[in-house]
Amino acid sequence: MQVVNFWLFSGIAIISALLCITRRSPVVSAMWLVLTMFSIAALFVILGAQFIGAIQVLVYAGAIMVLFLFVIMLLNLGRGEPTDLPGRLGSLIMLGVGAVLAVELWAVTRIVPDGAIRLPAGTMESLVEQEGAVGAISDPLFRDYLVPFEITSVLLLAAVVGAVVLAKRRL
Amino acid sequence: MPAVQQGPELLGSALAVSAILFSLGVAGVLLRRNAIVVFMCIELMLNAVNLSFIALAQQLGREGHVFVLFVMAVAAAEAAVGLAIIMAIYRHKQTVNLDKVNLLSG
Numbered sequence: 001m002q003v004v005n006f007w008l009f010s011g012i013a014i015i016s017a018l019l020c021i022t023r024r025s026p027v028v029s030a031m032w033l034v035l036t037m038f039s040i041a042a043l044f045v046i047l048g049a050q051f052i053g054a055i056q057v058l059v060y061a062g063a064i065m066v067l068f069l070f071v072i073m074l075l076n077l078g079r080g081e082p083t084d085l086p087g088r089l090g091s092l093i094m095l096g097v098g099a100v101l102a103v104e105l106w107a108v109t110r111i112v113p114d115g116a117i118r119l120p121a122g123t124m125e126s127l128v129e130q131e132g133a134v135g136a137i138s139d140p141l142f143r144d145y146l147v148p149f150e151i152t153s154v155l156l157l158a159a160v161v162g163a164v165v166l167a168k169r170r171l
Numbered sequence: 172m173p174a175v176q177q178g179p180e181l182l183g184s185a186l187a188v189s190a191i192l193f194s195l196g197v198a199g200v201l202l203r204r205n206a207i208v209v210f211m212c213i214e215l216m217l218n219a220v221n222l223s224f225i226a227l228a229q230q231l232g233r234e235g236h237v238f239v240l241f242v243m244a245v246a247a248a249e250a251a252v253g254l255a256i257i258m259a260i261y262r263h264k265q266t267v268n269l270d271k272v273n274l275l276s277g
Contacts, residue, residue: 006181010188017192017215021199026207033211036192040218047185049225052239056221059243064214064250071254072207075261093201101194108186108223118230127233137236145237152244159248166255169262 006046013039025079026072030065037061048124050133185226192219206257206267210250217246 013036020032037060044053072078127136141149192215199212221239228235261267 003181006184010184014188014191014195017195020215021195021203021208021212026205029208029211033215036215037218040192040222043185043188043222044225047181047225048229049236049239052221052225052236055240055243059247060214060218064247067250067254068207068211071258075258075267077205077207077267090202094198097194097198097201101190104190104194105187108190109183111183111186113227113230119232124229124233136233137240140233141237141240144234148241152241155248156244159251163251163255166252167258
């Protein structure tokens with residue numbers, strides 16, 4: 001069942017990502033990207049990261065995509081431009097990316113993590129049972145990674161100030 | 172609810188899906204000329220990397236989940252600043268076509 005669900009949502013994610021990069025209109029692309037984000041959130045849940053899946057829906061499908069649609073609306077870019085999808089050069093690029101993808105697929109499906117660093121089977125599940133799905137993430141986040149977490153807040157503050165400075169016509 | 176065992180075969184397929192999504196993002200960045208769509212493709216690539224983090228965290232420990240949170244924070248900051256840049260470019264050039272934004276090419 002787990003495997004069936006995994007491939008179902010993988011298929012949805014890949015097909016909608018393909019549609020996202022081939023649609024002419026940015027609004028339609030954004031809608032397909034939202035579907036991709038939702039399917040990736042489902043994949044996160046299947047892979048045992050329930051909290052990350054919820055955050056994915058909230059942050060990506062909720063906040064970031066609304067920001068994209070808001071900018072598309074603000075700049076009135078609903079119609080696609082005819083020059084957006086190139087022809088001959090485009091197919092060459094696609095060929096190159098496809099070749100790289102084939103090598104990638106060959107490599108990553110053979111990855112087996114080294115036994116010395118791999119956790120014993122079922123460790124993550126028992127951790128989630130002990131501490132809860134959120135506790136299992138927040139414990140390392142607020143203990144071992146507290147300084148990076150605080151630096152993230154500085155980064156977000158800088159981003160807010162930078163966005164205001166860039167987008168404002170005159171300060 | 173009994174704990175579901177994740178076999179290594181799901182790890183390999185999750186990494187494969189992640190590679191496919193990342194390549195689709197790369198193809199989008201290379202092919203599209205609309206700056207907003209290029210931006211969305213970058214978000215797609217970040218998501219693909221998140222997927223591989225989560226898949227590997229199954230076997231290598233929960234630090235992968237923490238890194239995904241950091242990637243999401245950086246992605247949010249990048250989206251805000253990037254869209255502000257796109258708006259500034261549009262105000263200046265009246266277009267978001269990247270072929271027409273060639274101020275630095277002399």
